[in-house]
Amino acid sequence: DAKTTQPNSMESNEEEPVHLPCNHSTISGTDYIHWYRQLPSQGPEYVIHGLTSNVNNRMASLAIAEDRKSSTLILHRATLRDAAVYYCILRTNAGKSTFGDGTTLTVKP
Amino acid sequence: SQTIHQWPATLVQPVGSPLSLECTVEGTSNPNLYWYRQAAGRGLQLLFYSVGIGQISSEVPQNLSASRPQDRQFILSSKKLLLSDSGFYLCARQAGRANEQFFGPGTRLTVL
Numbered sequence: 582d583a584k585t586t587q588p589n590s591m592e593s594n595e596e597e598p599v600h601l602p603c604n605h606s607t608i609s610g611t612d613y614i615h616w617y618r619q620l621p622s623q624g625p626e627y628v629i630h631g632l633t634s635n636v637n638n639r640m641a642s643l644a645i646a647e648d649r650k651s652s653t654l655i656l657h658r659a660t661l662r663d664a665a666v667y668y669c670i671l672r673t674n675a676g677k678s679t680f681g682d683g684t685t686l687t688v689k690p
Numbered sequence: 691s692q693t694i695h696q697w698p699a700t701l702v703q704p705v706g707s708p709l710s711l712e713c714t715v716e717g718t719s720n721p722n723l724y725w726y727r728q729a730a731g732r733g734l735q736l737l738f739y740s741v742g743i744g745q746i747s748s749e750v751p752q753n754l755s756a757s758r759p760q761d762r763q764f765i766l767s768s769k770k771l772l773l774s775d776s777g778f779y780l781c782a783r784q785a786g787r788a789n790e791q792f793f794g795p796g797t798r799l800t801v802l
């Protein structure tokens with residue numbers, strides 16, 4: 582499975598934008614880029630996904646580099662409830678994925 | 691509905707005892723189902739996945755096994771638990787054109 586690389590941790594102030602980066606240099610043409618987040622003692626929650634174009638939904642935006650070797654999850658206004666571990670993964674048609682250790686986002690009031 | 695049920699929510703078992711964790715899903719039929727394990731402070735490790743009744747693929751060799759006796763039921767088992775089996779066990783289903791995954795609430799297993 583193609584691998585992703587994320588920073589271990591990031592900090593943000595409340596109500597400021599947050600940009601969470603992810604590198605996936607070995608991505609193949611059919612891999613979707615997915616983002617999930619996990620609150621303590623809960624299962625991961627789907628956030629957003631994309632293939633080539635930038636994507637927006639009610640939770641976040643996903644900016645995908647033109648060569649698709651990196652992407653950035655954007656939280657436009659961080660809230661305390663956005664504090665979580667964020668996972669960037671690649672989803673193949675086979676449906677198997679590798680979840681790395683993710684980025685732990687701390688939001689300061 | 692994408693609801694996924696897991697039980698029990700928490701479990702404390704002695705080393706060497708058997709294990710059975712159950713996952714059931716609601717919604718469309720013949721979903722792809724997954725078992726993950728998460729150690730404290732770490733990411734998710736894929737253990738098993740299933741594309742249909744009786745079809746199980748193992749990702750990591752270990753003393754765990756999985757079964758899918760019914761379309762919407764996925765069971766994780768062990769004959770003899772090890773200390774290293776402690777962790778947070780998550781069941782997930784796949785849905786959507788981009789193979790999004792939806793996770794259950796998890797089972798916290800502590801092996802003493």
